Amino acid sequence: MTFKDYLRIDEYKLLGKLKKHEKLLYNNYLDFLQDHFNTNINVEVSFRKPNKKRLFGWIDLIGLSNKKYKIIVENIPFEMLGKIAHEFTHIKQYIKGELNFTKDEKTFLWKGEKNLTIKEYNNITNMSEYKEVPWEKEAYQMQDKLPILYKKSKQLKELKAQGDPNIEFMIQNDLV
Numbered sequence: 001m002t003f004k005d006y007l008r009i010d011e012y013k014l015l016g017k018l019k020k021h022e023k024l025l026y027n028n029y030l031d032f033l034q035d036h037f038n039t040n041i042n043v044e045v046s047f048r049k050p051n052k053k054r055l056f057g058w059i060d061l062i063g064l065s066n067k068k069y070k071i072i073v074e075n076i077p078f079e080m081l082g083k084i085a086h087e088f089t090h091i092k093q094y095i096k097g098e099l100n101f102t103k104d105e106k107t108f109l110w111k112g113e114k115n116l117t118i119k120e121y122n123n124i125t126n127m128s129e130y131k132e133v134p135w136e137k138e139a140y141q142m143q144d145k146l147p148i149l150y151k152k153s154k155q156l157k158e159l160k161a162q163g164d165p166n167i168e169f170m171i172q173n174d175l176v
C-alpha cells in the first residue's frame with residue numbers, strides 16, 4: 001500500500017455499467033494518467049452504451065468551463081485505454097492553459113495564441129487535417145502511446161499483484 005492509497009477517500013467517479021474488475025482497472029489507469037501528466041484532476045468517466053454512429057469518446061465542453069471534467073466513452077471491448085487517454089489529454093491541455101477559448105468562446109486559443117474558430121474546427125471533415133490541429137495532434141499521440149506505457153507501468157504491476165485474473169485476461173487479450 002502506498003501513502004496515496006492510504007489517504008484516498010474516494011475513487012474516481014465512473015458512471016455506467018461496469019464489472020468490478022473493469023472498475024478496478026479504470027481507476028488504476030486514471031491514476032497512471034494523472035501520474036504521467038503530473039495532474040490531480042477530479043475527473044469522471046461516463047461509459048455509455050455504444051451508439052452505431054459514434055464509436056469514440058468526447059468531453060463535456062460545457063462542464064469544462066464550470067470545472068467539471070467529464071469524459072464520455074462508448075463502452076466497447078477494445079481501444080478503451082486509448083480513447084480515455086485522448087480525452088484526458090484534452091482536459092490536461094485545458095487545465096494547464098495550453099488549450100483555451102477567447103472570451104466570446106468562438107475561437108480556440110492554443111498556448112495563448114488564436115487558432116481555429118470553433119466553426120472552422122467543427123467543419124473539418126478530412127481526418128489527416130484533423131490530426132494536424134495541434135491539440136488533436138498531441139491527443140492522438142497520447143492515444144497511441146499511453147496504453148503501451150500503461151502496460152509496463154508500476155500502477156498496473158501493483159494492480160496485477162492483487163491477483164484478480166480478469167485484469168490479466170483483459171490486458172493480455174487487448175480487451176481495453
Ligand SMILES: [Zn+2]
Pocket residue numbers: 086090135136139
Ligand atoms: Zn480530440
